[in-house]
Amino acid sequence: MGGHALLILLSVASLSLLPGAMPLQPSQAWSLFKLRQLLGDPPVLGTWRNYTDFCYGGDYKTASAFVECYEDSVTQLHIMGEPGARPLPTTFSIDAFFTTLSRLPDLKVLTLTNLGLWGPLPGGKISRLQKLEIVNVSSNYLYGELPRGLSQLGSLQTLVADHNMLGGKLPGWLKDMPLLAVLSLRNNTLQGTLPESLKDMPSLRSLVLASNNLSGNLPELSNLQVIDMANNALGPKFPRLGRKVASVVLAGNKFSDGLPADMLASCYLLERLDVSGNRFVGPFPAALLSLPSMEYLSIAGNRFTGRLSGNASCGENLRFVDLSSNLLTGSLPGCLLAAPGKTVLFSANCLSTGDDSQSQHPSPFCRNQALAVGIVPEQGRKKSGAKAGVVAVIVLVGALVVSAAVVFVVRKARLPKARPARRLVEHASSAYPSNLLADARKNLWSLGWVGLGGKNGRNAAANL
Ligand SMILES: *[C@@H]1O[C@H](CO)[C@@H](O)[C@H](O)[C@H]1NC(C)=O
Numbered sequence: 001m002g003g004h005a006l007l008i009l010l011s012v013a014s015l016s017l018l019p020g021a022m023p024l025q026p027s028q029a030w031s032l033f034k035l036r037q038l039l040g041d042p043p044v045l046g047t048w049r050n051y052t053d054f055c056y057g058g059d060y061k062t063a064s065a066f067v068e069c070y071e072d073s074v075t076q077l078h079i080m081g082e083p084g085a086r087p088l089p090t091t092f093s094i095d096a097f098f099t100t101l102s103r104l105p106d107l108k109v110l111t112l113t114n115l116g117l118w119g120p121l122p123g124g125k126i127s128r129l130q131k132l133e134i135v136n137v138s139s140n141y142l143y144g145e146l147p148r149g150l151s152q153l154g155s156l157q158t159l160v161a162d163h164n165m166l167g168g169k170l171p172g173w174l175k176d177m178p179l180l181a182v183l184s185l186r187n188n189t190l191q192g193t194l195p196e197s198l199k200d201m202p203s204l205r206s207l208v209l210a211s212n213n214l215s216g217n218l219p220e221l222s223n224l225q226v227i228d229m230a231n232n233a234l235g236p237k238f239p240r241l242g243r244k245v246a247s248v249v250l251a252g253n254k255f256s257d258g259l260p261a262d263m264l265a266s267c268y269l270l271e272r273l274d275v276s277g278n279r280f281v282g283p284f285p286a287a288l289l290s291l292p293s294m295e296y297l298s299i300a301g302n303r304f305t306g307r308l309s310g311n312a313s314c315g316e317n318l319r320f321v322d323l324s325s326n327l328l329t330g331s332l333p334g335c336l337l338a339a340p341g342k343t344v345l346f347s348a349n350c351l352s353t354g355d356d357s358q359s360q361h362p363s364p365f366c367r368n369q370a371l372a373v374g375i376v377p378e379q380g381r382k383k384s385g386a387k388a389g390v391v392a393v394i395v396l397v398g399a400l401v402v403s404a405a406v407v408f409v410v411r412k413a414r415l416p417k418a419r420p421a422r423r424l425v426e427h428a429s430s431a432y433p434s435n436l437l438a439d440a441r442k443n444l445w446s447l448g449w450v451g452l453g454g455k456n457g458r459n460a461a462a463n464l
C-alpha cells in the first residue's frame with residue numbers, strides 16, 4: 001500500500017517537473033477525436049487512442065501526425081496523409097470540419113495535407129482561428145475562391161495551399177494581411193490578372209503561383225525574394241523587381257519583351273533566374289552569368305540574340321546554365337566550357353564551340369530568325385529609343401534613293417535635268433524591287449529594335 005502511494009507521488013512529481021507537462025483540456029482532446037472521425041479515421045491517425053495525452057505523451061506521435069501544446073492547449077496540429085489520397089466521401093462537410101477545428105482556439109500552426117478534404121474554404125469559420133500563423137493545406141480538393149474571412153487572420157504569416165482546385169482571381173484584400181510573408185498557391189486554377197495591391201504588401205517575401213491560369217503583366221514586386229510564376233499565361237513585360245530578389249522563375253509564360261539588363265545587373269542576391277519557354281526577344285545580357293550569387297540560369301527556348309564572347313566571365317557560384325534553343329552567336333564563354341561540376345546546356349543556337357555534342361544551327365539561321373523577330377509591334381515605335389530606328393530607316397531609304405538617283409542619272413544621262421526628289425523616290429521604289437527595300441528596312445529594325453528599341457536595341461545591334 002505505502003509503496004503504491006509513493007509511486008503515485010513520484011509520478012505526480014515527475015509529471016509536474018516536466019516542462020509543458022499539463023494534460024490537454026478534455027474539450028480539446030474531444031475536438032481532436034472529432035476531427036479524426038470527420039476525416040474518416042485515416043490510417044495516419046491510427047496511433048491516437050482514447051487515453052492518449054496529446055500534450056504530454058510522446059508515443060502517439062509520428063512524423064506524419066502530431067500535436068504541440070502550450071500548457072493545456074493545442075498550438076500546433078499536423079496531419080499529413082499519404083500522397084494521392086482520394087476525396088473524402090460526399091458525407092464529408094468542410095464546414096463541420098472547420099467548426100470543430102475552431103474549438104482549438106490557440107492553434108498557431110496547422111498542417112492538413114493529402115487528406116482528401118474537399119469543398120470551399122469556409123471563411124467565417126477560419127476567421128475564428130485568430131492566432132493562426134502558418135497554414136499548409138496542400139494536396140487536397142479545396143475549390144472556390146479564397147474566402148474574404150482569411151483577411152481577418154491578422155497573425156497569418158504563411159499560407160500554403162498548393163495542389164488544390166482553388167479558382168477565381170487572386171484577391172486584392174490580401175494586402176489587408178499585414179504579416180503575410182509566404183503565399184503559395186501552386187497548381188490551382190487561379191485566373192485573370194494579379195492585383196496591383198500586391199505591391200502594397202511590405203511583409204510579402206515569397207509568392208508562388210506557378211501552374212495556374214494567370215495572365216497579364218505582373219505588378220511591381222520589389223519586396224519579394226522568391227517569385228515562382230511558372231506555367232501561366234503571364235506577360236508580355238518582365239516585372240519590376242527589387243534588389244533583394246533571390247529566385248525568379250517565370251518559365252512557360254508569354255513574356256515577349258526584352259530582359260531589363262540594367263535592373264537585373266543590380267540584383268546581387270539573385271541565385272536563380274529561369275525565364276525558359278517564353279517568347280523573349282532581344283539581346284541576352286551576358287552579365288547575368290557573372291552576377292555574384294547566380295547559381296541557376298535558364299533562358300532556354302526563347303529568341304534571345306547576341307554574340308557571346310569567349311572571354312565573358314562567370315560568377316563563382318554558377319552551377320547550372322541552360323542557353324539552349326535561342327539565336328545566340330559567337331563563342332561559348334570559356335568559363336562555361338572548362339567547368340567541372342557545372343551543367344551547361346547550349347544546343348540549338350549558332351555558337352562556335354569546338355564541342356560537337358550539343359548541335360548548333362549554321363549562323364545564317366540565327367541571323368534570319370533574328371531578322372524575323374526584329375519586326376516589332378506598333379507599340380515599339382512609340383518608345384523613345386525607337387526614334388533612332390525611325391531616323392535610321394529614313395537615312396537608309398535616303399541612301400537608297402541617292403544611289404537609285406545615281407543609277408537613274410547615269411542611265412538616263414541624256415535627260416537634261418534631274419527630276420524632283422519626289423519623282424526620284426518613285427523611281428527608286430520601282431528600280432529596287434519592293435522586297436529588297438523591305439529587307440533593308442527589316443535589317444535596320446532588327447539591328448535597332450530587336451530589343452524593343454532604346455538602349456537594348458542598340459546593344460543588340462552591336463551584338464549581332
Ligand atoms: C474511445 O472513445 C469512444 C467515444 O469517445 C468510444 O466509442 C470508443 O469505444 C473508445 N475506444 C476505446 C478503445 O476505449
Ligand SMILES: *[C@@H]1O[C@H](CO)[C@@H](O)[C@H](O)[C@H]1NC(C)=O
Nearest residue numbers: 080111113136137138139160
Ligand atoms: C506543405 O505540406 C507538404 C505535404 O506535407 C509538404 O511537402 C510541403 O513542403 C509543405 N510546404 C510548406 C511550405 O511547408
Ligand SMILES: *[C@@H]1O[C@H](CO)[C@@H](O)[C@H](O)[C@H]1NC(C)=O
Nearest residue numbers: 139140141162163164165187
Ligand atoms: C496538381 O494538383 C492536382 C490536384 O488538384 C494533383 O492531382 C496533381 O498531381 C497536381 N500536379 C502536380 C504536377 O503536382
Ligand SMILES: *[C@@H]1O[C@H](CO)[C@@H](O)[C@H](O)[C@H]1NC(C)=O
Nearest residue numbers: 189191192212213214215233
Ligand atoms: C485560362 O483562362 C482563359 C481566359 O483567360 C480561358 O479561356 C481558358 O479556358 C483557361 N484555361 C483553363 C485551363 O482553365
Ligand SMILES: *[C@@H]1O[C@H](CO)[C@@H](O)[C@H](O)[C@H]1NC(C)=O
Nearest residue numbers: 308309310311312313330331
Ligand atoms: C574579350 O576579347 C575581345 C577580343 O576577342 C576584346 O575586345 C575584349 O576586350 C575582351 N574582353 C574582356 C573582358 O577581356
